[in-house]
Amino acid sequence: MFICNHCPFVKHVNPEIVKLAAEYEKKGIGFIAISSNDVENYPQDAPDLMKDNAKQMGxxxxxxxxxxxxxxxxxxxxxxxxxxxxxxxxxxxxxxxLDDSRPGNGIPLTGRDLRRAMDALLEGKEIDQDQKPSIGCNIKWKA
Incomplete structure (x- = not known):
């Protein structure tokens, strides 16, 4: 997954990401998060703060x-x-x-869309090709 520290969408889904990782790592699915943001213009996404955020979020x-x-x-x-x-x-x-939940829309976090895909993968079933794109903050590209 691509995430960052400052994005309100990531902050919103962080609890579900942690929950899914705890559940699905036991089933053999590995998780990796990557931040690619330009830290010169977005210092809150700097590696030292990423480390702090990772510890704080668990x-x-x-x-x-x-x-x-x-x-x-x-x-x-x-x-x-x-x-x-x-x-x-x-x-x-x-x-x-991840699912249809967004900051402020009142829809609870469930991880439904990603969870369905991971379950289908684990069960050897076909994964639904009707996949809704993520919505969030754009990657902060360097000039």
Whole structure:
């Protein structure tokens, strides 16, 4: 997933990300978070603060900094949060939203969309190709 520290959408979904990681890491799905934001113009996303945020949130997965932004470009990451799910052959099988919850819309966090994709993957079932794109803050690209 592509996330960052300052985005209100990421702050909103952080509790569900932590919950999903705790549940699905036990089932064999690995989680990795990447921040690719330009820290010169967005210092709140700097690596030292990422480390603090990861500890505070209780991340059980790596939270990596993409200093060159090459990883974000390779994945065509658009926003934070942006979720990707790969199968055992490292084929992309899901790219989309966590669920329909957004800051202030009153819809509870469930992780429904990503959860359904992970469950289907684990059960060897076909993953629904009707995948809603993530909505959040755009990646803060360097000039």
């Amino acid at each position: 991340y059980t997965f790596p939270y990596l900094y993409d200093a060159t932004q090459e990883t974000a470009k390779a994945y065509k990451a658009a926003c934070t949060p942006d979720f990707y799910l790969f199968d055992t052959n490292l084929e992309l099988v899901y790219r989309g939203q």
